[in-house]
Amino acid sequence: MVTLEELTDIAGVRYDGVSIDISGLNTLRDAKKGEVSFLENKKYVNDLLSTHASAVFVSPDMAVHVPKDIIALVDEEPYLKLALASKLFAPPVMEDEGAAEPQVGEGTEIAAGAMVCRGSIIGKNCYILPGAYIGPNAVIGDNTIIYANATVYRDCVVGSNCMIHSGAVVGSDGFGFATTRTGTHVKIYQNGNVVIEDDVEIGSNSTVDRAAFGSTLIKQGVRIDNLVQIGHNCVVGEYSVLVSQSGLAGSTELGRNVVMGGQSAAAGHLKIAPFTQFAARAGITNDVKESHKVYGGFPLMEQRSWLKLQAKLARILKGKS
Template identity: 35%
Template sequence: MPRTPRPIRLAELAAHLGCELDGDGACEIAGFASLGQARADELVFVRDGRHARALVESAARAVLAPSDVDVQHRTVLRSAHPARDFSRLMTAFAPIARPSEGVGPGAQVDATAAVDVSASIEPGARVGPRCRVGARSVIAANATLVADVEVGSDCWIHAGVVLRERTRVGNRVVLQPGVVLGSDGFGLVPDESGRPVAMAHRGRVVVEDDVEIGANTTVDRATLDETRIRRGAKIDNLVQIAHNCDIGENALIVAQTGLSGGTVVGRGAILMAQAGTTGHLRIGEQAFVGARGGVHHDVPDGARVFGAPALEERLWHRSVVALTRLPELLRRVRRLERGVGVSRGDRARDPAGGEGASGGDSDVD
């Protein structure tokens, strides 16, 4: 559970959020916790009345809760957005410890690199030729900036990240461990004998301000121009973004999604887990692609699609319902066939049905 460096009065927390306080403002907390694990001196939060029922079993004396939730025998910070404000408080009052400024032992910084004096280069990190690292940014252990890489201010480049040649990273960007930006894209051309040969990739990756990218996600550089992740986009772990993709502002891409080359994701679009696209299509602004959605065509602005191949939401629901009715429909067809004297042998010989037409009879008779 995250602990605060010092005890903090609830009145101070309320002032930080600008929210209403019900109860004793002099009450102090020393950390933040979940409902089930909280100690008396830790702050918890509830999203709604249903969530609040768990408060009965919680030891916490202080809670962050919506104004319409009845909370008894506890000091309450009232918030319209409890989860968001709880995160704000943890960030402000229980921050992650930053490493010391400067270049750590065993780190390598090329003589042609420019590293701000307030930046932190941890042991084992490598900052290559002509790279630039901005103010208060952290390059964690064993991260590598290959060459001509630019990292803005207040970034956190976690352990094992690799930023390939000419990658540009804006301000307040977080790259979780194992992220790779700027590898060659999977572009292949056949040689004279038909053997696939990797096409040269000389573009770059550009990551704008306030982007967060999860662990072991890969973003390939463009063939000639840019693969771009726009301001505020949030990308989960284990995502593959191919060459020449363009991810819109504030888009959300959930784990194990794969985007083929040239995919454009509009502003505020959401792609749920294990979604995938064929190349050179557009997912519109504020569009939604359900988990495991297989997108083979453009998705209009604001549309919601599900399934593989991805279908508009209502059509997908109808298709799923129809699929669940297939066994009963097949049983009815078999009964009708028997009524008119069609045998299994007739079905097996039917060119429209093919040799395998009767293979599933035992499941539906």
């Protein structure tokens, strides 16, 4: 908990009002009372009208839209100010020596050379292999296997009956920063976590970034292959399948049973309908609203269109078109 005065001080925003207590940062949509949010992109102005945030970083031209009961923190660069403020809420990097010893369920085996931090809770009948790292306050369900040299960052949650393969990283920082006018970057501390539900398998050397605020969410039954990237604040729907070397940029949401082919990728902030299939190398830059279709290509099109286009290009190559 910090005061609004501390927050505006570190952000370098002028604020002369009363200094309330601030519990964290969040998006306009998810902010609760006591949290600070921001409006950078005008297309989210409606979220400003309905937010529960107590204060909002906002540009001068948007300040008029801030509801009366919300404190407007007016600045030309609201996103940059958010970034500067984010450091205040960063959790400690190291484990707290005063925190409780890990709670370990019955039947769980923690190998010599595994690293399980204080404050963590591990369920029953798990295997934690050598070199695996379970950060402070992480929670692991029952019957889950964390293979050698896999990493689960602090505060992350892994369900029951999961497998996290070697070298996979759950909960590293999302790729968030604000860029100043002179081209330098200010980190947005990633103060959320990752939540992995039950029956999820994550392949070796895949990465699932923690959320800037809230949680990156991998739902039940998801299968993630090797070397897959899941950006911060993504939601991966139940039983979705992500083939090797595919990637999701930040805040993209897959419905249930979506298939991402090998080396396919989606841009950020997209919503993909359930049961959508993307062929290998598909490049997704828009929402997919209709379920049960198959897409491919970059730019994305229905896979049968892509095949047809390639046939036409083959004709062009042969000089027949």
